[in-house]
Amino acid sequence: MSQLKQMSHIDSAPPTPGKFKMDKASYFNRVRWHTSLAKLAVWSFVFLGAILIFFLRSPASSPVPADLSRRSLRTYSWGGPVWEKRVRASAQVRSRNGFAVLVTGAAGFVGTHVSAALKRRGDGVLGLDNFNDYYDPSLKRARQGLLERNGVYIVEGDINDEALLRKLFEVVPFTHVMHLAAQAGVRYAMENPGSYVHSNIAGFVNLLEVCKSVNPQPAIVWASSSSVYGLNTKVPFSERDRTDQPASLYAATKKAGEEIAHTYNHIYGLSLTGLRFFTVYGPWGRPDMAYFFFTRDLLKGKPIPIFEAANHGTVARDFTYIDDIVRGCLGALDTAEKSTGSGGKKRGPAQLRVFNLGNTSPVPVSDLVSILERLLKVKAKRNIMKLPRNGDVQFTHANISYAQSELGYKPTTDLQSGLKKFVRWYLNYYSGGKKAVE
Ligand SMILES: NC(=O)c1ccc[n+]([C@@H]2O[C@H](COP(=O)([O-])OP(=O)(O)OC[C@H]3O[C@@H](n4cnc5c(N)ncnc54)[C@H](O)[C@@H]3O)[C@@H](O)[C@H]2O)c1
Ligand SMILES: *[C@@H]1O[C@H](CO)[C@@H](O)[C@H](O)[C@H]1NC(C)=O
Numbered sequence: 001m002s003q004l005k006q007m008s009h010i011d012s013a014p015p016t017p018g019k020f021k022m023d024k025a026s027y028f029n030r031v032r033w034h035t036s037l038a039k040l041a042v043w044s045f046v047f048l049g050a051i052l053i054f055f056l057r058s059p060a061s062s063p064v065p066a067d068l069s070r071r072s073l074r075t076y077s078w079g080g081p082v083w084e085k086r087v088r089a090s091a092q093v094r095s096r097n098g099f100a101v102l103v104t105g106a107a108g109f110v111g112t113h114v115s116a117a118l119k120r121r122g123d124g125v126l127g128l129d130n131f132n133d134y135y136d137p138s139l140k141r142a143r144q145g146l147l148e149r150n151g152v153y154i155v156e157g158d159i160n161d162e163a164l165l166r167k168l169f170e171v172v173p174f175t176h177v178m179h180l181a182a183q184a185g186v187r188y189a190m191e192n193p194g195s196y197v198h199s200n201i202a203g204f205v206n207l208l209e210v211c212k213s214v215n216p217q218p219a220i221v222w223a224s225s226s227s228v229y230g231l232n233t234k235v236p237f238s239e240r241d242r243t244d245q246p247a248s249l250y251a252a253t254k255k256a257g258e259e260i261a262h263t264y265n266h267i268y269g270l271s272l273t274g275l276r277f278f279t280v281y282g283p284w285g286r287p288d289m290a291y292f293f294f295t296r297d298l299l300k301g302k303p304i305p306i307f308e309a310a311n312h313g314t315v316a317r318d319f320t321y322i323d324d325i326v327r328g329c330l331g332a333l334d335t336a337e338k339s340t341g342s343g344g345k346k347r348g349p350a351q352l353r354v355f356n357l358g359n360t361s362p363v364p365v366s367d368l369v370s371i372l373e374r375l376l377k378v379k380a381k382r383n384i385m386k387l388p389r390n391g392d393v394q395f396t397h398a399n400i401s402y403a404q405s406e407l408g409y410k411p412t413t414d415l416q417s418g419l420k421k422f423v424r425w426y427l428n429y430y431s432g433g434k435k436a437v438e
Pocket of ligand 2: 235236238239401402
């Protein structure tokens with residue numbers, strides 16, 4: 001980066017400007033001409049040298065495609081023996097029959113919790129995250145700090161960086177990939193649609209391309225979303241229900257991911273499990289989600305917007321506590337069969353699954369506010385508003401019987417007790433000078 005800056009500096013400061021005064025003696029003109037030529041030569045060498053140094057010093061770093069949001073216009077540097085040693089140490093398996101798991105989106109909300117849980121039980125874990133600023137990156141850095149203290153290293157990079165992914169698989173033959181990196185959020189899609197295509201479609205394809213070509217191929221568990229149920233009105237949502245009427249670009253990219261997963265399973269024998277998360281909440285959560293910013297706004301005395309559907313219809317969510325989601329993710333990894341391909345070719349049929357991970361008890365958003373009022377001991381200024389038609393659906397409710405039978409998934413935390421833990425974390429985190437809490 002500093003070299004780049006230097007280069008542009010050189011660019012904008014050209015050598016002696018070519019002004020020749022014809023009334024001076026030709027001798028002086030020639031001397032001047034020679035010196036400016038010499039200067040030009042010197043600067044050219046400096047310039048070439050700078051380019052050379054730039055490439056020599058970062059042999060393995062590759063910039064992400066430049067046609068994207070400003071946030072992804074970054075160059076990460078990686079590679080080198082020290083870096084490889086760190087990667088290997090983090091991915092070191094410590095339990096018998098443990099996995100070596102690459103967790104994408106590890107600095108994210110779910111990624112942090114899943115990484116910590118895997119590490120705790122003795123699996124090797126390596127994180128990957130681009131630390132984008134969709135929401136406050138300092139929260140991602142704090143989660144990174146938490147994982148670091150638990151022996152998990154997060155490589156800073158983009159899932160679109162094919163060279164980086166190949167390098168990671170070269171250093172560690174990952175048995176599993178827990179793919180959680182994505183552009184989340186429903187409303188932001190109208191502001192920055194490209195970021196959804198970049199991370200949820202292009203990035204996913206890039207990851208699958210690398211996974212299909214390595215030997216052995218890893219098994220992949222990845223996060224889809226309950227939003228694929230879109231405008232469905234039949235509840236509870238079951239895995240076999242239609243998912244062809246998404247209400248947001250976010251939902252459409254997750255649905256696309258499910259179809260892309262089908263393709264890579266079909267052609268290359270990759271073992272793929274998609275998890276449709278239902279509104280996950282908890283400590284270290286995402287500041288763009290309602291329970292999080294309601295808490296912030298309640299404490300500030302700001303009015304809380306509560307959406308209402310047509311005819312005063314209740315807007316409700318099947319809020320799912322993070323620990324339950326983590327158990328579902330681990331259950332999916334534990335039951336994932338091996339991929340069957342090798343040498344980039346399918347050798348037999350491979351596992352392809354999709355599961356709902358919800359809580360099976362939808363709660364009206366107004367009840368969420370009431371619980372927060374009690375926990376925070378403040379009175380909310382409720383601002384009832386019509387649900388805008390920009391992506392949010394009225395109701396989500398998961399049928400989890402399939403996950404129950406296949407993964408042993410059984411959520412145990414109700415919204416009241418889960419929010420209690422969230423609020424405790426929130427108050428601690430934001431009052432303690434952003435000091436990490438465990
Ligand atoms: N939290 C929920 O309620 C919920 C619900 C349904 C689905 N999901 C899905 O679960 C997954 C995890 O969600 P979360 O709540 O932890 O979100 P999050 O935003 O906290 O985590 C995602 C992480 O991925 C990283 N990331 C994004 N694009 C990347 C890229 N191109 N390369 C590398 N890293 C990138 C981000 O920096 C972030 O840290 C996502 O796929 C999300 O779509 C979440
Ligand atoms: C839940 O899904 C299962 C299939 O996994 C199905 O047999 C059952 O009928 C569904 N239950 C409801 C109430 O829709």
